[in-house]
Amino acid sequence: MLKKLVLFDIDGTLLRIGSINRQILIDALKEIFGTEGSAGYHDFSGKMDSSIIYEVLSDTDLEQHEVAAKFDAVKQSYIRRFRAETRASDITLMAGVRELLETLAQRTDLLLGILTGNFEASGRHKLKLPGIDHYFSFGAFADDGFHRSDLPPVAIERAFRLTGKKFSGRDIVIIGDTVHDITCAKAVQAHSIAVATGNVALHELRKNHPDTLLENLSRTENVIHSILNP
Ligand SMILES: [Mg+2]
Numbered sequence: 001m002l003k004k005l006v007l008f009d010i011d012g013t014l015l016r017i018g019s020i021n022r023q024i025l026i027d028a029l030k031e032i033f034g035t036e037g038s039a040g041y042h043d044f045s046g047k048m049d050s051s052i053i054y055e056v057l058s059d060t061d062l063e064q065h066e067v068a069a070k071f072d073a074v075k076q077s078y079i080r081r082f083r084a085e086t087r088a089s090d091i092t093l094m095a096g097v098r099e100l101l102e103t104l105a106q107r108t109d110l111l112l113g114i115l116t117g118n119f120e121a122s123g124r125h126k127l128k129l130p131g132i133d134h135y136f137s138f139g140a141f142a143d144d145g146f147h148r149s150d151l152p153p154v155a156i157e158r159a160f161r162l163t164g165k166k167f168s169g170r171d172i173v174i175i176g177d178t179v180h181d182i183t184c185a186k187a188v189q190a191h192s193i194a195v196a197t198g199n200v201a202l203h204e205l206r207k208n209h210p211d212t213l214l215e216n217l218s219r220t221e222n223v224i225h226s227i228l229n230p
Contacts, residue, residue: 005159005167006104006227007115007152007190008136009176010123012045012198013217014097015130018090021082025052028077032070035060045199046178048117049078049142075119082122088129094197096218101135103220110227111159111167114139115151115174115184138162148184156188170230175217182210191230193223 008014022044026036037056044052053074057067104110112135116123120141127133138158140151152174160166174185177198182205185192194210195217196202206213212226 001109002111002163002165003109004171004173004227005111005113005156006173007113007140007155007175009046009174009178009181010114010116010118010126012177012200013094013175013181013195014132015091015093015126016198017086017092017126020086020090024081024085025056025078028074028081029053029056031077032074033057033060033062033067035062037062043199044117046117046148046176046180048146048148049075049119049122050117051142051146052117054146079119079121083125086125086129091126091129093130093132095216096220096223098130098132100217100220100223101132103224104227105135111163111165112136113155113159114141115148115155115176115181116140117142117148117180119143148180149187152184152188152190173227173230177205179205179208182208185210191227193226 026039029036029039037060039056042056054067104112114136118141120143123141124133140154144151144154156167169189170191172190174181174190175193177195178200182192182194192210193212194205195214196205197216211230217223
């Protein structure tokens with residue numbers, strides 16, 4: 001019987017991607033807007049691709065309505081480039097992730113999903129390249145909103161449509177590497193598991209009081225214990 005909905009962030013949590021990710025966004029912005037804004041140095045960690053596009057262009061001459069008018073064009077350019085240019089060698093799975101997902105997938109009491117700031121098409125490609133896409137039957141993505149806190153309700157609804165079970169509160173586990181992951185878990189009273197494999201140090205994550213704080217996901221039994229015992 002299904003007991004828990006386990007939602008994984010992608011970047012910094014399941015895997016890391018090289019500088020090509022930033023370069024592709026820069027190329028897409030230049031193509032559509034003629035400028036990359038602050039995309040060369042902006043901190044993307046834990047943020048939504050949808051809001052990143054507005055943030056990096058906020059200090060340019062472009063008005064917000066001009067960005068909005070071409071938002072879909074830049075999104076499509078980014079996705080097209082991402083699928084064409086990103087290779088498996090650009091992506092490194094975090095330690096223990098493959099073993100963890102394989103073990104979690106065997107369990108009938110857990111439903112696995114994605115909760116990420118990536119657009120779905122590029123996020124799915126990022127998961128396909130190292131061969132872990134099939135573990136996730138559904139997810140909530142940057143296509144679904146501009147703030148990470150928009151995503152848990154979307155994931156909960158999709159899980160309901162998929163299984164008929166309405167997950168709430170501590171039945172939901174949100175695993176991620178930034179403060180934004182912790183905050184969006186707290187917004188729905190979910191169990192937050194913060195993992196220090198991204199750009200945010202362990203002591204920084206601790207300040208934001210995740211329910212569980214892990215150095216990494218390498219000890220499968222440990223992670224499963226954390227998931228089952230909020
Ligand atoms: Mg992340």
